[in-house]
Amino acid sequence: MDNEEIKLLLVKYITREADEKEVGQVKEWINAHPENEQYFAQLYETWQNMLYLQPDVINEEKAFAKFSAATIPHVPKYRVLAVWSKVAAAVALFGLLTAVLVSHYSKNVQSTRQVFVNNGGVKKIVLSDGTTVWLNAGSKLKYNTDFNKTNRTVYLEGEAFFDIAPGSKTIPFLVNTKNYTIRDIGTKFNLKAYANDSFFETTVVKGEVAVEGNIDNNTREMNRIYVKPHQVLRIYYPSAEKYAVKQDDKELKNLNEIQVSQVDSAKMDRYDGWKDDLLVFDGNTLDEISKVLERRYNVKIIMDDAELQNIRYSGSFKSISSIDKVLNLIKGNTAINYTIAGNTINITKNNKN
The missing domain is CATH 3.55.50.30 (Phage tail protein beta-alpha-beta fold)
Known part of the structure; x- marks a missing residue:
């Protein structure tokens, strides 16, 4: 792949718009060389930090300068001659990527819609693709105004029940939370990701979802976990009490603090009854x-x-x-x-x- 192809793939991957084939290409490129891995980690970290900036205090020039300074890797003097060609290529690529990502971020900030639910309330909304979302107390849902045009991606803080409308297979429905991303494969699921809870939890009522970890300073990307009908996936954060993983859960054998359990249909209201x-x-x-x-x-x-x-x-x-x-x-x-x-x-x- 040339620099232009890498640029496009990394941008799509970081902004959660890459399909499975493109995800595989990005991972192959990252694993090809340690410098690629370091480059990607720094780029992703800076992108995630930018997402948490307040929209009303964004300065595009300052953001660009901060992004460029934070992501260009330092090369010791004794290695300059040996790796000059690689560094030159990396710097050129960083320039292209920072411009694209800052532009992408600034556009998204200006066109983001947010729905808040204060403590003591529950709110029901219908997205432009026909998806129905119930938001529980103390929750926030964010999505771009181009939702259902180029993407079906939302960002959740708190708890929500999703009844996903059928959509194009080329535009998957994704729910981003602070630590995990949920890819809808089915139709109905509950998702709980409050900041002051000691765990992340998703419960599938009908259909299937896939859960994967976000990359940050302290965690490695985890393998995708599939949650099937009447199953509950609960992932405890590191500071919480340790829970053992079942030996027969092969998909989870390399992960810690995870529970997957089957729920009787008569007891599903424990997880989604709040909306009623x-x-x-x-x-x-x-x-x-x-x-x-x-x-x-x-x-x-x-x-x-x-x-x-x-x-x-x-x-x-x-x-x-x-x-x-x-x-x-x-x-x-x-x-x-x-x-x-x-x-x-x-x-x-x-x-x-």
Whole structure:
């Protein structure tokens, strides 16, 4: 491949618009030489950092300068003569790529649509391709105005249920989150990726999805994981408690902190019932439950006792508007007390039980 072909492939790969064949070509090029791998890692890291810049403070010239300075690799003087031709080619390629990516980024920033849902709410939207998305409390969905024209890619922070409309096979539906990307192969799935949760989770109701890791400073790209109907994939972040991978899950044998489990169809509402004003807990810890309740009722829950946080509770709640009623029901089956002051709730252990 010449420089122009590499440029186009890397841009498509980094912006998640490459097909499987192009992905394979990029990976082959990256693995061909250590300098290629370093070049790509620096380029990708800078691109990801740019995505987190605030649109209202973007300065294209400064962004270009920062991008170029950050991505051009340093070559020690004693190696200059030996690798001059390679470095010259790399610098030329960086110049082309930075121009294309900065232009691509600036265009996307100016044409991005965002949908926010505050704590205490749930919102249903229909995208231009006919896909229906339910957004849970404390969630944000972003997508470009050219959605369904050149791509069907969205970015999610929080939790959403997707009912994917049929589309062209050449334009896959992709959901980007901070750590993982989900490629839709089926029709209906729930996705949970809150920043303050200790895990990433996707649950397939119908069809199939593929999950792959994003590349950053601390993680390597993971192999694609396929999640089938009535399966739940949960990936715990490194700081969370370690979980062993099942030996018979061959696709996961080289990965850590991953769980794949089968869910009975009668219990799927534990994962997607929230969109129908239903809360279902099935052996969840009070720590997990408190995060759900904070977002659902727009409150702050204080629970400092580690032993209390690990108490498990099972129960379901339908259309309960008051968190006081929810906590009172939980209190009837667990050893807790609670007090409410405004929107702050303090949960303590009831040692009398």
